[in-house]
Amino acid sequence: MSKKVVQFAPFLGAEEYEALRACFERNWITEGPQSEKFLEQLKTLTGARFAVLAPNGTLALYLGLRALGIGPGDDVLVPDFTFMGSATAVEMTGATPVFCDIDRRTLQAGVAHMEAALTPRTRAVMPVHIYGMTCEIGPLVAWAHARKLLVIEDAAQALGVRFRGRHAGTFGDVGCFSFFADKTVTTGEGGLIVTDNEHCYSALRLLRNQGRMDRGSFIHPAVGYNFRMTDLQAAIGLVQLSKLDGIVARKQALLALYRERLAALPQVRFIAVTPESSYIPFRVAVYAERATELMKFMEARGIQTRTFFYPLHRQPAFAALRDDPGRRGQFADARFPGALYAFEHGVCLPSFPSLPLEDVHYVCDAIRDFYQG
Ligand SMILES: Cc1ncc(COP(=O)(O)O)c(C=O)c1O
Structure with missing residues (x-):
């Protein structure tokens, strides 16, 4: 179980x-x-x-x-x-x-x-x-x-x-x-x-x-x-x-543990941080090979993952805008290689201040099992 x-x-x-x-x-x-x-x-x-x-x-x-x-x-x-x-x-x-x-490295x-x-x-x-x-x-x-x-x-x-x-x-x-x-x-x-x-x-x-x-x-x-x-x-x-300082410290500690546990896996890469920006991880966001399969595998282990954002230019809600003859060119997939790449390869891992460290280990074990069998 x-x-x-x-x-x-x-x-x-x-x-x-x-x-x-x-x-x-x-x-x-x-x-x-x-x-x-x-x-x-x-x-x-x-x-x-x-x-x-x-x-x-x-x-x-x-x-x-x-x-x-x-x-x-x-x-x-x-x-x-x-x-x-x-x-x-x-x-x-x-x-x-x-x-x-967007820049796919930093999003x-x-x-x-x-x-x-x-x-x-x-x-x-x-x-x-x-x-x-x-x-x-x-x-x-x-x-x-x-x-x-x-x-x-x-x-x-x-x-x-x-x-x-x-x-x-x-x-x-x-x-x-x-x-x-x-x-x-x-x-x-x-x-x-x-x-x-x-x-x-x-x-x-x-x-x-x-x-x-x-x-x-x-x-x-x-x-x-x-x-x-x-x-x-x-x-x-x-x-x-x-509580802000404590919340920030905890989020950074969780990310550090994820980084440490996944460092040896070439199939998983963390998003890069904008030079000269500080970083309070809002999500633990990674690029993963075979992202969809990985998420299915993790779901079966009781781990809730999320994709990255669905590109706005493809949103069903903007169909009318997309169909406007004056704007059609603005919606071509070819204009959005970064956003499309991010959606297809991005995975958000569980992360919130009360997440126990042992759960991070559990998540990382699942990822390692997926790639290393
Ligand atoms: C980047 C971004 N913009 C806008 C919003 C909208 O904020 P709210 O959900 O408070 O309306 C969010 C909320 O998730 C967000 O992440």
Whole structure:
């Protein structure tokens, strides 16, 4: 009888539970003192001048795009290799996501990839920091700004991650984060937008709070919506932030053990890290020979694996866009060798802070058995 090793489990404990109880005792559950404290700590962590919370990472990206004035008629460059939410946030504004390829070694999109995907209607680019490292964000933002393109950084997976010592999400015009259950710090669902631009900050505040700067008034100077979080989530987030160093150390220890145990297997290669980026492994991501067979073998041993992302240019959800005669060329497989390679060969191994080291050994034993018989 094999055991069960899941791909991921949220890392919550008695301290988060206690923080929730304190909200109930204070009888303050909507956005309030905990949210303010959470925001302050996030500003300190990232070094951003301004920040607002959002209900999740997808809506954080949507708000960031809207605050910069992106909408119908605009094209926004998005890496082909990212979570669907990066692209649907663009679609939600009425703009069109246009996909660019990635470097298969690091899984990140760089200047050359974006340059190759430019269209006459490109108004903005969305660099995504994938799998716990940054892309080459410094050169990318310099390139985009030189072309008067706006930059919305998708740092959903990159809380705590830095490029040349500067926090992910603080290079572009806006940066967006997610606190979904599988993120380094979670509030269940949740998001964050950071910016150094005061005008953009004002636009964000109006958009997220029914067109008002504050609550308590029924006079709405602008059209806005409800994109707030709750104090219940912020209270959990504060506890999670206090555990961040431990979470990071544990993720790095798990990766180190995986690296050590799999070092002798030529059939398995770890993804490379962007030079000058720090690394908080979001997934333990490897390229494996006969990846599909390996995953089936591991599943039979009770080990939950995941493929890498399915290339966005092939997503069934974008069929209408693909069929647009004016855009057909943008969707040719030949434009995306990196993203296709990653999907076909990538395997995510179980990794989360409470994963016992003995389970990592169990997973590595299974991989060795697969290749060595
Ligand atoms: C790269 C990336 N972008 C955007 C999102 C969307 O965030 P959320 O799930 O909080 O809406 C995610 C979430 O998994 C993500 O990984």
